[in-house]
Amino acid sequence: MVSGKKTWLLACLALMLILVSACSNSNKGTETKNGAEQGANGSNETKGSEDAKGSEKTEKVTLKVLQFWPEHEEQMNKSFDLFTKANPNIEVEMTTVTWDTIETTLKTKIASNDRPDIAFGWPGAFTQQFVDDGEIMDLTDKLSQDAEWKDSIVPFSLNFGTTAEGKIYNLPFRGSFFTAFYNKDLFDQHSLAVPSNLSELNQLFASLKEKGILPMASSGSPSLPSYFINYLRTNGLKNDEGSLEDYSKGLIPSNDKNGIGALEQFKSWFTNGFFDKNLLTITREQAQQQFYDGKAAILMANNNELKAIKEAVTFELGQFPLPFDNGEKYAFGSMDGYFVMQKTEHPEEALLLAKFLNSNEVQSLWAKETGSAMTNPTAGDAIEDAFLSATAKEIKNVNPMNEANFYVTYTDQSWTADQESKLQGLLLNKIQPKEIADWLEQKKQETMIK
């Protein structure tokens, strides 16, 4: 009887241990490993094989990378293969999670002292929180002392990872920006031309509307396309020869005539029917469908969606950045970047890999295989498709969609939800443009680090 109980006890204990070990492994994402320990057939080994080759590992350095593109694991592995071939003493262990879990994953890894050496993430608020915690390495001096490295990055894209104090923490990897895709067949059929300034854009919208075509397919749920307001604001600012840098530093108020004018113009686009009348409830997928079906002439979309959009449409696709009156071109967006962790045990090797990720070798591979707008100045040349290549090269025109990404850092972002609510109120006639501009200026002054 007693021995029966003991057997039960042992069985229960074993079951618990299995459960505990299963739980502890369930939230680690996908882990793959590249380097000298990789199998001869080039396939990735799981982490489990690491211990078996422990004696060999003591002579090598293993860099841990946390990244957020499950759909680009292949390109990531190829990049690390290139790196480990050039640096046989280093191997790379990659953990892949989805973009919406990377923040939690990184925080958990930091809390459990299981930091990666390099982590992917966006510049601006995402990076800033880890900078505040002293978790990210300052790369300002490293870049200024290494001309080759610095030259391998489109200069303007570096601003995204630059803090209010002028320090560089986040290295841009590829661009992520909004650009206007249009139905070229529809434009040709109605003899419409690509606009070269705001006035022509307004005329184009009015002509399309008159012909019974929805000018702009855009989603308004869960958030409104506020990049249009930034575009209109910046265009007004440029017309007055104002400095974007001064504006971003808060030296030009949000409630000046251009600020209010941008809100008025955005509202007029909505009331004139240039957007869908149900903009507030239109999801991204619905907006895309309107464009695919030929019901809408222009689709504002992320450059990284281009390949998918091109495959979905049956007409010839065109692209143009939102036009400025002074002839300048800007695409509104941000960068997907990465950073080196301050507490890495292998700073030298981590910096080597960080630099390698900006190299033409890696960047061209990504450009060719994904059509992404890479931050290496010549990577776009690797894309064979002329249209994809032209869009990818728009990286040089990318301008911050959000002021918070550009020099200025806000201590409090809770008001961005209030801002969304007020913009909805603007379109529903519940609040006037000037009230929003005044409120925005007040919030900026309250929360901006000067």
Place this chain on the structure above:
Amino acid sequence: MAALRTARFWMIGLFVIPPLVLIFFFTYYLSFQSLRLAFFEFSSGQEIGFNGLQNFRDALNAERFGPAVIVTLKIVAVVTVFQIAGGFFLAYFLVRSNKWVQNIGRVAIFIPVVLPGTVVAILWKFIYTPEGGLLNTLLEAIGLGSWAMPWLGTTETSLYASIAVNIWKYVGLTMMLFYLAMQNVSKDQLEAARVDGATARQELWYVYLPAVKPVLEINLVLTVLGSLRAFDIYNMLTNGGPVGSTTTLTKLIVDNITARNYGEGAAMSVMLFAVIALVTVLIRKSFGGEQK
């Protein structure tokens, strides 16, 4: 014998201690931490010191706090009335129906309860879609095209459209509890009432209603508490918009925490917890009083 007792002791410990540890950590320790955070100041997500009741003052003065309280109270009022009444009458209808209707009805009405909130929200988003959505198409088909509108896109309709989904999802649970209580009404009681000449309405009032009173208390507590904490369906349907018309208190708390405004978010959580505790006690007292 002693060895058996020791083995039994360890066996019990093995089963009891792990859940106790988990409950202590995930319920009590984290709740205590939340309470503690409400009294501390944060900057860029970093705790920088004790600041007394300032977070509570900031929370009460926050621009969206007042409207969120009103939205939450509207949800509590409308959901409580319609879900309890709906659940009661659905249960009464099923109890008086034949077995076939009872079996089909129970399952059909209870299915939304087991569906995940995300699925329900996606389903109803399709129903409420302004162009080609099921509801507007139906209205047009029956000649009420002028009633068609972007149900989730106006401040006048978005809250009530979301509340309707909330009730649709949870009325099955309310109904099931009432239904089980009504099943306890004995045939003798019903026959005695009928012999005394009771009408259907009198039967409902004097036989069924007293029988479900204990369950009414449970249903009230579940419905009111669920409404005070309303978040998932409202957030997924409208993300709190338009113009904050569906922003509930819980949504506001989540927004604050997401924006690393931990102190204010925790202060709101503490206030919500206090209200929930108070309401629970009041409901229980009111029913306890009547039973005595």
